[in-house]
Amino acid sequence: MMRLTVNPIRCDGHGACAELLPERVALDEWGYPIVSDAPIPDRMASHARRAVAACPTLALAPDADR
Amino acid sequence: MTLATPRPTATAPTAPAPTTASPPPPPAPRLGHLVGVLPGGPGLDDHLRHYSTLPQLGPGELGRLAADAGLVGRGGAGFPTARKLAAVAGARRAGRTVVVGNGAESEPASGKDRTLLRVRPNLVLDGLQLAATEVSAGRVVLYVHRDPILVGGLRALVDQRVRLGVDAHRVEVVEAPPRFLAGEESALASRVSGGLALPRFTPPRVFQSGVDGAPTLVQNVETLAQLALLARFGSQWFRSAGLADEPGSMLTTVHSPDRRRVQEVALGTPLTSLLGDPLLPDGPIGAVLVGGFHGTWLSTADAVGLRLGNTDLRPRGASVGAGVIVALPAGVCGVVETARVVSYLAAESAGQCGPCVNGLPAIAGGMTELADLRPRPQARDDLLRWAGLVAGRGACHHPDGTVRLVRSALQVFAQEIEQHAAGRCTATDTSAFLQVPTGLPTRDEDWS
Numbered sequence: 001m002m003r004l005t006v007n008p009i010r011c012d013g014h015g016a017c018a019e020l021l022p023e024r025v026a027l028d029e030w031g032y033p034i035v036s037d038a039p040i041p042d043r044m045a046s047h048a049r050r051a052v053a054a055c056p057t058l059a060l061a062p063d064a065d066r
Numbered sequence: 067m068t069l070a071t072p073r074p075t076a077t078a079p080t081a082p083a084p085t086t087a088s089p090p091p092p093p094a095p096r097l098g099h100l101v102g103v104l105p106g107g108p109g110l111d112d113h114l115r116h117y118s119t120l121p122q123l124g125p126g127e128l129g130r131l132a133a134d135a136g137l138v139g140r141g142g143a144g145f146p147t148a149r150k151l152a153a154v155a156g157a158r159r160a161g162r163t164v165v166v167g168n169g170a171e172s173e174p175a176s177g178k179d180r181t182l183l184r185v186r187p188n189l190v191l192d193g194l195q196l197a198a199t200e201v202s203a204g205r206v207v208l209y210v211h212r213d214p215i216l217v218g219g220l221r222a223l224v225d226q227r228v229r230l231g232v233d234a235h236r237v238e239v240v241e242a243p244p245r246f247l248a249g250e251e252s253a254l255a256s257r258v259s260g261g262l263a264l265p266r267f268t269p270p271r272v273f274q275s276g277v278d279g280a281p282t283l284v285q286n287v288e289t290l291a292q293l294a295l296l297a298r299f300g301s302q303w304f305r306s307a308g309l310a311d312e313p314g315s316m317l318t319t320v321h322s323p324d325r326r327r328v329q330e331v332a333l334g335t336p337l338t339s340l341l342g343d344p345l346l347p348d349g350p351i352g353a354v355l356v357g358g359f360h361g362t363w364l365s366t367a368d369a370v371g372l373r374l375g376n377t378d379l380r381p382r383g384a385s386v387g388a389g390v391i392v393a394l395p396a397g398v399c400g401v402v403e404t405a406r407v408v409s410y411l412a413a414e415s416a417g418q419c420g421p422c423v424n425g426l427p428a429i430a431g432g433m434t435e436l437a438d439l440r441p442r443p444q445a446r447d448d449l450l451r452w453a454g455l456v457a458g459r460g461a462c463h464h465p466d467g468t469v470r471l472v473r474s475a476l477q478v479f480a481q482e483i484e485q486h487a488a489g490r491c492t493a494t495d496t497s498a499f500l501q502v503p504t505g506l507p508t509r510d511e512d513w514s
Contacts, residue, residue: 008267008418008421008459008460008461009419011420012420013420029455030420030424030425031420032420032421032459034455
């Protein structure tokens with residue numbers, strides 16, 4: 001995967017993504033994820049996959065369009 | 067309002083000759099007179115007499131005509147119609163596609179679609195037939211704002227056209243709820259699929275998977291009417307009005323200080339002639355809103371000399387959209403008007419995405435604070451921060467459009483905002499100018 005994307009409809013602001021991948025995900029003042037546009041290098045890939053798997057609403061996903 | 071007179075062409079339209087001799091193309095207005103017509107417009111007989119029967123086009127011909135004409139959608143996004151037709155036809159599998167004519171017109175400041183549906187429904191239905199044949203549709207729908215008289219009239223007209231063999235595809239009329247987002251294409255697809263008119267996350271876009279998962283062509287009703295004329299009179303005729311890069315005519319809704327009017331206008335027409343006012347600095351117009359509630363405010367200085375169309379509007383940060391032009395009277399406070407609109411937009415959030423659900427009410431609160439007198443010193447900064455936080459972070463473009471309106475208001479009404487900070491409002495007329503709907507959604511049923 002190169003980048004991550006969040007489905008804002010599924011997202012409920014649990015915040016697991018920001019905890020597991022703080023290098024790419026920050027939380028806004030309402031607790032919703034701001035996902036960086038920067039690509040994910042190989043050394044970060046397993047952390048990114050863990051963040052995707054940890055999302056309780058399956059809102060976080062690899063960005064298929066890139 | 068008249069169009070540029072088309073150059074007479076000796077060449078026949080590119081469509082095959084219709085089965086009855088066609089009258090010459092209408093000079094102006096093309097879409098027909100929009101005033102003084104009874105609801106339901108001319109009956110089917112009058113329609114056929116005035117416009118002749120709709121030609122039968124071969125496969126791909128509608129797309130070629132639309133491409134040659136340079137027709138773009140008239141629903142606001144301005145997407146090239148030929149490309150959209152090709153995308154849906156290309157996404158077709160096992161013969162299932164859906165065509166939906168979008169007549170929801172959820173933008174409160176726009177009246178062109180309801181007018182067109184009232185006075186030229188046959189042109190819209192003709193356009194649906196053309197599109198449905200082009201993409202081999204299995205289901206054809208006309209999605210309209212909720213109006214029992216209009217809906218009843220349209221259903222009766224569909225019955226008549228099917229009975230007389232005019233329509234090969236029976237058109238279903240589906241009502242849209244009175245929600246700002248009801249006309250958004252994924253909300254439309256959701257509603258026509260039998261659900262609530264709530265936007266969906268994309269991808270997939272509706273042309274890939276829309277109504278009931280089928281590739282769906284969504285076209286504004288005016289685009290369909292333009293296609294109905296294009297099929298009869300050809301692309302050269304179409305291009306005889308407008309600009310080379312923005313050809314043809316479009317319906318506009320113009321709000322001037324004393325009235326609101328739907329007019330058909332050639333692209334490239336100066337805004338001043340639309341507004342009937344020279345846009346002088348201390349004149350009767352204080353500012354111009356282009357594009358409706360998700361549009362852009364322009365100062366009179368910026369608007370003067372601009373022609374209708376993206377060629378002149380985009381460099382000013384605006385877009386022609388669905389042709390809404392509002393001339394704010396000089397005595398009305400633009401900050402107050404914007405706050406009223408933004409409060410409505412916040413209440414009309416679909417409530418599905420955290421940044422929108424939280425951010426839009428915050429932004430509305432911030433605008434209201436600026437509209438009142440002596441706001442907190444941080445009010446404007448808060449507003450800009452929230453605007454930056456919500457743009458691009460919803461499933462649909464509701465936050466983005468709202469932010470566009472707010473940012474342009476902060477720029478164009480900067481002096482007025484300073485006055486408010488000092489405890490003064492320069493308005494001489496405190497009555498509401500823009501019509502903002504009441505009856506805001508409270509339950510799921512309000513979205514069906």
